[in-house]
Amino acid sequence: MSDEDPETSDEAADRGAPSRLGRVLLGVGLAAQASEDFRDMDDTIEYAESAGVPMPDVAAPFASGMMVVAGLGIALWRVPRIATGAAVAFLTVVTATMHDFWNADEDDKSGERLAFFGNLAMLGGALVFLREAYKK
16 A cells, blocks of 8 residues: 555545536535525515416425525535436526516516526536536
8 A cells, every 4th residue: 555645535536526616616606596595485486476486385495495405416416416407407497487588577677687697607507517417
């Protein structure tokens, strides 16, 4: 056994996984953004209801909770296929339905456009990590 360059279990587990910094930034960003919904869940539910989401009082907290867990899963690279898949599913649906700036009133159009493209960027990152999660 050599004392040169000993490999820790963290390094061994992380080998082959995508960028640690990228995972942490995306995962914490997703979790933090979703956790903001819990600070004022009444507004989140009302927003979901205005977008025509069925059972918004159940769907909004569920979706927010799912994103907190998915974000943490991406950041820690635990159950990465499930975590990245959940993030991709959430962002795909929410981006197109909740932030449809093309249908928004003029007063809301700019904010919805910003949210749409922010979600689109996060979706791109989540898709990259989803691909990485399925590599062997």
